[in-house]
Amino acid sequence: MAQETVRECFKEPAQDITQLVQALRVFAAERDWAPYHSPKNLAAALSVEAAELLEHFQWLTEAQSRSLAPVKKAEVAAEAADVFLYLLQLCDQLDIDLIQAARLKMVVNAVKYPAP
Amino acid sequence: MAQETVRECFKEPAQDITQLVQALRVFAAERDWAPYHSPKNLAAALSVEAAELLEHFQWLTEAQSRSLAPVKKAEVAAEAADVFLYLLQLCDQLDIDLIQAARLKMVVNAVKYPAP
Amino acid sequence: MAQETVRECFKEPAQDITQLVQALRVFAAERDWAPYHSPKNLAAALSVEAAELLEHFQWLTEAQSRSLAPVKKAEVAAEAADVFLYLLQLCDQLDIDLIQAARLKMVVNAVKYPAP
Amino acid sequence: MAQETVRECFKEPAQDITQLVQALRVFAAERDWAPYHSPKNLAAALSVEAAELLEHFQWLTEAQSRSLAPVKKAEVAAEAADVFLYLLQLCDQLDIDLIQAARLKMVVNAVKYPAP
Numbered sequence: 039m040a041q042e043t044v045r046e047c048f049k050e051p052a053q054d055i056t057q058l059v060q061a062l063r064v065f066a067a068e069r070d071w072a073p074y075h076s077p078k079n080l081a082a083a084l085s086v087e088a089a090e091l092l093e094h095f096q097w098l099t100e101a102q103s104r105s106l107a108p109v110k111k112a113e114v115a116a117e118a119a120d121v122f123l124y125l126l127q128l129c130d131q132l133d134i135d136l137i138q139a140a141r142l143k144m145v146v147n148a149v150k151y152p153a154p
Numbered sequence: 155m156a157q158e159t160v161r162e163c164f165k166e167p168a169q170d171i172t173q174l175v176q177a178l179r180v181f182a183a184e185r186d187w188a189p190y191h192s193p194k195n196l197a198a199a200l201s202v203e204a205a206e207l208l209e210h211f212q213w214l215t216e217a218q219s220r221s222l223a224p225v226k227k228a229e230v231a232a233e234a235a236d237v238f239l240y241l242l243q244l245c246d247q248l249d250i251d252l253i254q255a256a257r258l259k260m261v262v263n264a265v266k267y268p269a270p
Numbered sequence: 271m272a273q274e275t276v277r278e279c280f281k282e283p284a285q286d287i288t289q290l291v292q293a294l295r296v297f298a299a300e301r302d303w304a305p306y307h308s309p310k311n312l313a314a315a316l317s318v319e320a321a322e323l324l325e326h327f328q329w330l331t332e333a334q335s336r337s338l339a340p341v342k343k344a345e346v347a348a349e350a351a352d353v354f355l356y357l358l359q360l361c362d363q364l365d366i367d368l369i370q371a372a373r374l375k376m377v378v379n380a381v382k383y384p385a386p
Numbered sequence: 387m388a389q390e391t392v393r394e395c396f397k398e399p400a401q402d403i404t405q406l407v408q409a410l411r412v413f414a415a416e417r418d419w420a421p422y423h424s425p426k427n428l429a430a431a432l433s434v435e436a437a438e439l440l441e442h443f444q445w446l447t448e449a450q451s452r453s454l455a456p457v458k459k460a461e462v463a464a465e466a467a468d469v470f471l472y473l474l475q476l477c478d479q480l481d482i483d484l485i486q487a488a489r490l491k492m493v494v495n496a497v498k499y500p501a502p
Binding site for chain 1: 170171174177178181184185186192193194195197198200201203204205207208210211214215216217218219220222227230231232234235236237238239241242244245247248250252253255256257258259260262263264267269270
Binding site for chain 4: 333336348368371372
């Protein structure tokens with residue numbers, strides 16, 4: 039892919055999520071991963087990455103999980119990124135606006151769990 | 155895309171995500187959920203929500219997963235939102251910049267999976 | 271199959287599972303893992319292993335998943351074993367008779383999903 | 387425990403599990419579920435059920451998870467059964483001897499994690 043094309047993707051000061059989605063589209067297209075990225079497969083990959091994130095905490099106490107060592111925190115950040123990248127690709131495939139869906143869900147939760 | 159190009163892609167700071175994180179902080183504070191929101195517990199909740207998302211696809215063919223009915227798509231969007239909201243709260247608790255972590259992971263992936 | 275038929279299928283007591291549970295108790299005791307094996311932690315570990323099992327199938331088509339190569343099948347068997355071993359330890363910690371619970375659940379399912 | 391000791395623990399052949407597998411085969415056949423029960427789908431269903439099991443513990447402290455109320459314990463037992471039933475069906479589809487795989491994995495673990 040030409041550098042110009044990539045710069046083209048990120049020329050406008052778009053929202054940061056939109057930039058990531060654009061980059062993920064180019065990344066997958068360059069590797070011909072489209073056939074593998076069905077929503078069903080992406081949902082499975084998302085679930086697998088979420089488990090890899092959980093794995094870092096499974097034997098820790100809640101207290102220990104609140105004070106991770108720098109190296110451990112970096113590993114957790116990398117797993118959180120994997121979860122996020124698959125979530126963005128799944129929503130992109132299904133044409134779901136993740137930010138809008140999150141805002142709507144918070145409104146729903148505010149009704150479901152009234153503040154004291 | 156090359157590492158340099160990917161890095162080139164990302165400049166602007168997160169914006170809409172910061173808004174969601176702020177809202178989630180207020181939401182949890184109003185309900186005194188802080189004691190429950192240890193990174194360990196949030197990682198478990200994230201994994202559980204990711205599985206609820208996967209549940210919508212487990213018996214579908216990949217083709218069916220690419221063409222969801224409107225109602226089904228709305229349910230999937232709500233589950234994707236749950237995953238996202240827990241991911242944001244986990245990163246907030248650990249002081250992880252999700253957007254930055256995602257950008258870094260894409261650079262790492264560009265090295266790990268070279269484009270043809 | 272009717273409830274009576276399902277019940278009819280089950281007569282003998284569990285044996286091989288009891289052996290595994292006994293071995294797992296000795297194994298954990300020798301390594302002083304009791305403090306880590308709370309039901310909460312074992313449930314997380316079980317979920318993590320189930321995802322590692324799923325990881326082997328995430329990019330395969332359903333057809334490919336039906337005809338695994340010998341090496342792949344051996345890796346899947348090892349992951350299935352991990353899931354099973356954590357499930358047995360979780361049930362042991364909670365004093366749950368897994369075989370009995372499975373038999374009961376099949377009776378419940380026979381009522382929930384009537385045969386045509 | 388030494389490899390020999392682990393092997394010593396296992397003699398009798400699987401019996402109660404074989405009964406469950408037979409019952410599951412009849413159950414699925416009567417409902418024509420074979421087309422849905424690809425290893426890929428069963429692995430996803432297994433992961434989803436493992437998460438439903440974890441969901442019961444996500445907000446509990448480890449101490450609370452060690453002393454579940456009777457009703458809660460019954461719900462956990464039902465979820466554990468779901469995980470087990472899908473695990474048995476997955477292994478049946480792949481012609482994997484779960485008990486044998488578990489015994490082998492314990493021998494491997496005995497080597498991987500030497501007793502003090």
